[in-house]
Amino acid sequence: MNITLKQYINGNWVDAKSGETRDIINPYNQEVVANVPEGNAEDTKAAIQAARDTFDQGDWPSTPATERGAIVRRIAELIERDREELARLESLDTGKTVEESRGDMDDIAGVFRYYAEVADKDGGELIASPIPNSTSKVVYEPIGVCGQITPWNYPLLQASWKLAPAIATGNTLIMKPSEITPLTTIKVFELMEEAGVPAGAANLVLGAGATVGAELSSSMDVDLISFTGGLATGKKIMQAASSNMKKLALELGGKNPNVIFADADFELAVDQAMNGVFFHAGQICSAGTRLIVEESIHDKLVDALVERVKKFNIGNGFDDSTQMGPLISAEHLAKVEKYVETGVKEGATLAVGGSRPDDPELQDGFFYLPTIFTNCTTDMHIVQEEAFGPIITVETFKTEEEAVTLANDSIYGLAGGVFTTDAVKAERCAAGMRMGTVWINEFNLYFPHAPWGGYKQSGIGRELGRLGLEEYTEAKHVFQNLKPEPLNWF
Known part of the structure; x- marks a missing residue:
């Protein structure tokens, strides 16, 4: 398979202005699966202008919310219709198992359906006015032109978290997917066009x-940037956005902690510790890569x-027996190898793994x-820094207070888990953990109704849920004096 694709600007499928292209490869075997335009600043300016003109001069922002919701719902239906094709493209792009990609497509359709349902449910609010014979209300309006930048690990899932609320609220947008995993995003833009998203929006x-x-x-013509990716790039975006x-x-x-107490359901904790890290070869921002284990069960848990790790089936994502596919690129593989090398140098003990597989087929x-x-x-780099690979580090604790302290010992605060059969202790830990999401006796579960985002250097703002919708709106206070009279002040 090697297909040639285009980018989408102002309702037209176009090549890059420079004529340059990029090969997209399958991480499983480095086969070229597609050829796509390599856009640059000129292409971006054209897209920004299209979005600006559509927002400022078109009817899209004032389109009734029910109509926008119907379009978002239609996108969900088309994703469900083309589920198999999208899952296949996602696995070609990322190397993940096709079964995982199918689950992603179900989640993505769910995100669009959720925002379709809430699109027309908030008409603003009346608030009490201190002035007699007056009205005071708050209305929510689209923010304007939105730049959306998505990562390579969950290309279409992360895109859906941005596209659905932006469209539902009447914004216009420019999306830039990761340059190495654009296939499903291109496909969903085809579906958005089919669903009736107007040209330029x-x-x-x-x-x-x-x-x-x-x-x-x-x-200067972009009003919002929504970005999912690395901390260093996020800081650069913050600086540039000040324009x-x-x-x-x-x-x-x-760098997410998973705290396991001795009184936890042991088999559940083991299962969830595996699930929390090894989906998509650990290339998940919420992966529970830091196991923080009560000292008395450390040896039993590690064993x-x-x-279980030694029984893993690693291979082609299109093979039904495969449990874990490859990393995304040669560059990223080298980064993961470097972290493992550093961990050994810093004195951590390698219990299993720590190398490339020796299977000739891989x-x-x-x-x-x-x-x-x-x-x-x-104090180790492998504990503090996000390796973004299939690596678990294990720390121990003796007391509940020590467990929470260890969990919070990070510049990040995206997510964390607590495993215990003591519900009161679980709630205490959840209250003490400085993270945007805390799971109790679960790990890596999310759904469209609940907000997603982090504390500290895990980011700013929230996606999903009503908070994710609010990111794409501005609140406006409208006051009307029904019986105006002159002040005669001057």
Whole structure:
């Protein structure tokens, strides 16, 4: 398979102005699966102008919310119709198992359905006025032109978290997917066109963050940037966005603790510890890569994890028996290898993994064995930094207070988990953990109704839920004096 695709600007499918292109490869075997335009600042400016004109001069922002909701609902229906094709493209793009990609498509359709249902449910509010014979109300209006930048690990899922609320609230947008995983985003723009999103309201520019993303972030004609990705890039976007004081929604990753008490359901804790890390080879911002385990069950838990890890089936995401696919690229594989090397140098004990697999059939792909480190301390790079790979670090604690302290010992605050059969203790820990999401006896569960985002350097703002909708609106206070009289002050 090698298909040629285009970007979408002002209702037209176009090549890059420069004529440059990029090959998209399958991480499983480095086969070229598609060729796409390599957009740059000129393409981005054209998309921004289309979005600006559509918002400022078109009817889209004033389209009734019920009509916008119907379009968002139609997008959900089309995603469900084309579920298999989208799942196949997502697995070709990312290397993840096709079964996981199918689940992603169900979640993505659910996100669009949720925002379709809430699109017309908030007509503003009347508030008490201190002035007799007057009215005072708050209305919510679309913010304007939105730049949306998505990562490579969950290309369409992360796109849906941005596209659905932006369209539902009447904004116009320019989306820049990761340059290495654009296939499903291109496909969903085809579905959005089919669903009736008007020309200019949604634009797609393909290209590198250093060009396309930088232009979106610094443009005086963009009103909001929604970005999911790394902390260093997020800081650059914040600086660039100061050009016109853009509104920002930033999800910048995490180093997420999973606290396991001795009184936890042991088999559940083991299962969830695995699920919390090894989906998509650990390339998940919410992965529970920091196991913080009560000292008395440390050896038993590690032995159980190692036993299960050794039975992993690693391979082609299109093989039904595969449990974990490859990493995304050669560059990222080298980064993960460097973190493991650093962990060993810093004194952590390698309990299992720590290398590429020796299976000859996997040598063309970017595979890395699931890896567990024990004897870890919070001053180690592998404990503090986001390796974004199939790596678990294990720390121990003796008291509840120590567990919470360890969990919070991070610049990040995206998510965390607590496993215990003591409900009161679980609530105490959840209250003490400085994170945007805390799971109790669960890990990595999310759904469209609940907000997603982090504390500290995990970002600014929230996606999903009503808070995710509010990111795309401005609140306006409208006051009317029904019986105006002159003040005669001057």
